[in-house]
Ligand SMILES: Nc1ncnc2c1ncn2[C@@H]1O[C@H](COP(=O)(O)OP(=O)(O)OP(=O)(O)O)[C@@H](O)[C@H]1O
Ligand SMILES: O=P(O)(O)OC[C@H]1O[C@H](OP(=O)(O)OP(=O)(O)O)[C@H](O)[C@@H]1O
Ligand SMILES: O=C(O)c1cccnc1
């Protein structure tokens with residue numbers, strides 16, 4: 367058994383940058399935080415030392431864990447917390463005539479230099495009731511922080527957890543691409559979804575702004591519009607393509623593609639498998655390959671996956687292969703993704719065998735279209751040949767659960783414990799400053815998290831400990847730390 371003081375390390379150090387979103391200012395809070403701050407100030411109570419815990423009560427998505435995220439933005443917010451003159455005027459006007467000038471002076475001098483933040487590391491697996499953040503400081507300023515800190519943690523942790531759950535179902539070996547920007551809840555929802563899906567275990571995003579802001583790998587394919595924007599191969603004017611090693615040039619890549627399409631169509635194994643393919647699709651693929659010979663991939667479901675998309679893709683990929691380029695793969699965006707991925711893989715294997723193009727069967731198959739945990743699970747049960755999943759709407763909107771429900775509760779003031787009672791036992795707050803420990807079994811797996819009071823002795827290996835289980839707050843367990 368090993369005991370780790372896993373949670374709530376004091377956050378310190380120099381932070382220069384402000385929050386990613388410039389809308390995150392001291393005004394990004396609820397009006398009642400200002401009315402309370404004013405009342406604390408008026409009563410001369412504003413400097414009393416308060417301790418608040420930020421935690422959630424129930425794991426989301428009916429699950430058994432949560433991924434904590436949003437900490438970096440909280441730190442940036444606290445480190446740069448300062449009112450502008452404009453903001454001070456607005457706050458004082460909003461307090462409806464009851465604002466003395468002294469309060470404006472108080473706000474003018476306010477920052478978070480007297481605030482201490484203790485936090486669980488961002489990206490950790492966390493559980494209900496254990497504080498993710500502990501914030502200590504003068505009660506008036508910490509009160510103002512309630513709403514923005516909850517705002518910065520709630521969605522971040524929810525979407526990171528959603529991403530981790532998708533990763534768990536998809537398995538470690540699959541590539542997971544976040545495609546949700548167009549469906550996200552506004553610009554901040556989109557940027558946050560990309561950042562926190564990455565923390566939750568996605569490999570890349572299609573969101574260019576998130577790539578620039580956070581260095582998240584960018585990935586993407588192309589859309590149906592690109593395919594349907596072409597009519598015929600005649601539209602392709604610049605037809606030449608240099609070989610990958612630059613040693614030669616193919617003057618008419620379009621003809622090379624057509625030759626390959628013919629060869630596939632009349633090959634021993636694929637004769638009669640498909641007829642005439644869609645020429646506008648062939649033109650689009652050819653044109654895309656001329657633009658990205660090193661990174662050619664094709665969306666193959668605009669017209670008919672097996673009768674047109676796949677053969678057209680293979681013709682272009684084989685033409686590229688003649689010039690020393692290796693195509694990347696395809697994307698499927700409709701239909702039965704399990705069945706189509708099997709059929710596509712079979713087609714690639716046949717091409718590899720028939721034409722001796724080494725590695726052709728390993729073409730990457732990406733799938734998208736309203737994917738979520740359930741569809742990934744259904745695909746796994748059926749078996750499939752998909753290598754990468756592009757997931758948007760269900761991931762970024764956290765479709766199955768709207769919010770994590772983090773709360774911010776006063777647990778101590780002037781070194782005195784505070785509690786919030788409720789008829790709903792799950793809503794009763796746990797008073798006092800806490801320490802959090804994660805206990806590990808001999809095999810190195812975490813067993814349980816426990817909280818103690820700040821000044822209680824830490825749990826020790828080979829020592830029995832009586833614990834109250836947090837789910838009911840009634841049952842008492844004895845944990846043998848041997
Ligand atoms: N083999 C499968 N098993 C389970 N679910 C699947 C499978 N293949 C696809 N799906 C899911 O089924 C749904 C299919 O939706 P729908 O029928 O509306 O799409 P479509 O008609 O194939 O495509 P679109 O309407 O976008 O052209 C999607 O959510 C998709 O992710
Ligand atoms: O399905 P999601 O998980 O949200 O993933 C993103 C979707 O966005 C794109 O098309 P879009 O949905 O805009 O058009 P479509 O519905 O016609 O595919 C893409 O082709 C995916 O289908
Ligand atoms: O790059 C893609 O294929 C993509 C990006 C966003 C949404 N749908 C698809």
Ligand SMILES: [Mg+2]
Pocket residue numbers: 735736
């Ligand atoms: Mg769609």
